Amino acid sequence: MRLTFLGAAGEVTGSCYLVETGEIKFLIDCGMFQGGGRGRAGAAQRNRRFGFDPTEIAFVLLSHAHIDHSGLIPRLVALGFRGAVYATRATVDLLGVMLPDSGHLQEKEAEWENRGRFRRGRGRELAPLYTVQQARDSLKQLLPVDYDAEVRPHASVRCRFRDAGHILGSAILEIGVRANGRERHIVFSGDLGQPGHPIVRDPTPIARADLLLVESTYGNRNHRDRAATLEEFAVALEETLERGKGNIVIPAFAVGRTQDILYVMSEFCRSGRVCPPRIYVDSPMALAATRITLDHPELYDRETARLSAWMQDGQGKTEIRFTEDVEDSKRINAIRSGAVILSASGMCEGGRIKYHLKYNLPRRECAVVFVGFQAAGTLGRRIVEGAKTVRIFGETIPVRARVHTIGGLSAHADQMALLGWLGKFHAPPGATWVVHGEPLAAQALSERIVEDLGWSAESVGVARAAQTIEL
Numbered sequence: 001m002r003l004t005f006l007g008a009a010g011e012v013t014g015s016c017y018l019v020e021t022g023e024i025k026f027l028i029d030c031g032m033f034q035g036g037g038r039g040r041a042g043a044a045q046r047n048r049r050f051g052f053d054p055t056e057i058a059f060v061l062l063s064h065a066h067i068d069h070s071g072l073i074p075r076l077v078a079l080g081f082r083g084a085v086y087a088t089r090a091t092v093d094l095l096g097v098m099l100p101d102s103g104h105l106q107e108k109e110a111e112w113e114n115r116g117r118f119r120r121g122r123g124r125e126l127a128p129l130y131t132v133q134q135a136r137d138s139l140k141q142l143l144p145v146d147y148d149a150e151v152r153p154h155a156s157v158r159c160r161f162r163d164a165g166h167i168l169g170s171a172i173l174e175i176g177v178r179a180n181g182r183e184r185h186i187v188f189s190g191d192l193g194q195p196g197h198p199i200v201r202d203p204t205p206i207a208r209a210d211l212l213l214v215e216s217t218y219g220n221r222n223h224r225d226r227a228a229t230l231e232e233f234a235v236a237l238e239e240t241l242e243r244g245k246g247n248i249v250i251p252a253f254a255v256g257r258t259q260d261i262l263y264v265m266s267e268f269c270r271s272g273r274v275c276p277p278r279i280y281v282d283s284p285m286a287l288a289a290t291r292i293t294l295d296h297p298e299l300y301d302r303e304t305a306r307l308s309a310w311m312q313d314g315q316g317k318t319e320i321r322f323t324e325d326v327e328d329s330k331r332i333n334a335i336r337s338g339a340v341i342l343s344a345s346g347m348c349e350g351g352r353i354k355y356h357l358k359y360n361l362p363r364r365e366c367a368v369v370f371v372g373f374q375a376a377g378t379l380g381r382r383i384v385e386g387a388k389t390v391r392i393f394g395e396t397i398p399v400r401a402r403v404h405t406i407g408g409l410s411a412h413a414d415q416m417a418l419l420g421w422l423g424k425f426h427a428p429p430g431a432t433w434v435v436h437g438e439p440l441a442a443q444a445l446s447e448r449i450v451e452d453l454g455w456s457a458e459s460v461g462v463a464r465a466a467q468t469i470e471l
């Protein structure tokens with residue numbers, strides 16, 4: 001039996017691992033490559049070529065809904081994959097919104113690319129990576145499963161999805177694979193959440209593995225203490241809403257992060273710390289993702305269940321408004337004070353957030369609060385780094401609003417939390433491969449595993465792209 005790291009090895013996107021038993025081939029994740037070191041063009045090319053024949057894949061086991069883990073499923077189906085994609089119920093619900101949205105982005109990107117080609121006099125049209133329709137068609141192959149229940153995608157494979165505590169529906173995969181008369185136990189951590197993260201439960205401890213793949217996004221860093229993070233956020237809200245008489249703009253990813261921020265602000269209201277009178281969630285995708293979150297109370301951690309009951313009692317003093325159409329969104333631009341505006345995209349690169357920044361950035365009494373990682377080259381990064389003016393829709397906009405960066409709300413486990421989860425294995429796995437991390441982060445985590453946990457150095461390695469291992 002062998003496993004090949006097709007993506008998310010030495011980098012954080014394109015999560016995809018191919019398992020070949022001699023009898024069957026299957027995939028763990030089928031994620032899209034995004035931006036990153038080799039640039040936009042490099043990622044686009046890698047997304048077009050699979051390192052295998054999609055018609056030969058028996059099934060896919062999917063850890064969670066994020067596009068860098070799921071985004072190539074429509075392409076896999078369009079190129080002839082006919083099997084089932086196993087994922088938790090909440091993941092399937094989220095993909096119903098996210099994959100068609102991704103198809104829409106792919107269509108727009110191809111249109112933009114073709115306009116450029118046309119200008120340069122190169123005639124051949126580029127087809128989108130996949131279309132909205134292809135994304136919708138691929139949803140029919142999703143097969144929802146419950147956490148902890150055993151599923152048998154093939155006579156020689158059994159699998160359980162354990163809660164990974166990263167986003168709604170996220171899973172650690174425990175896979176038993178029978179080949180040549182013996183069963184090997186493969187564990188894939190997926191993306192692991194930070195213990196204590198809002199809404200979702202803490203990552204499930206796992207006892208044993210013959211082969212472990214562990215993520216390392218923050219393998220070389222620890223997050224700021226959660227209490228200090230929340231206090232920083234509360235102070236930012238207070239200063240602007242109570243003293244400053246302005247608005248607060250929060251760029252946030254529609255899935256996961258928006259719901260986390262809504263949770264944190266509701267908790268501030270309940271505890272009497274600070275209560276924004278009106279919260280606008282301005283993103284159709286965020287609305288859909290929030291509805292799905294509200295549809296899955298069975299997945300909440302204990303604190304969220306309590307908060308949700310409190311809000312349903314009608315005790316909430318804050319009003320949360322979701323805007324779907326563009327006219328509603330434009331009306332928010334006329335509001336001068338007292339509003340918290342949550343909008344996508346999280347890095348300010350596209351979407352409605354740009355309008356909200358245009359109206360609020362020039363005003364001293366307003367604030368922009370960043371709650372997620374801002375990649376190099378994005379509008380969000382320029383604001384975080386203290387630019388005095390920025391360009392939005394071709395206009396020069398002065399930055400007079402206060403800018404806050406709240407670092408401790410990440411949905412990924414930090415180094416200490418990763419080691420904490422690994423430390424719960426009853427015995428060191430036969431082999432451990434560190435995946436899903438930039439080279440420095442992956443290397444640092446592998447060293448800590450050997451030094452702190454005492455796992456033998458020979459059994460722990462950092463996965464390289466396209467590397468195949470035997471087991």
Ligand SMILES: [Zn+2]
Pocket residue numbers: 064066166191
């Ligand atoms: Zn993720």
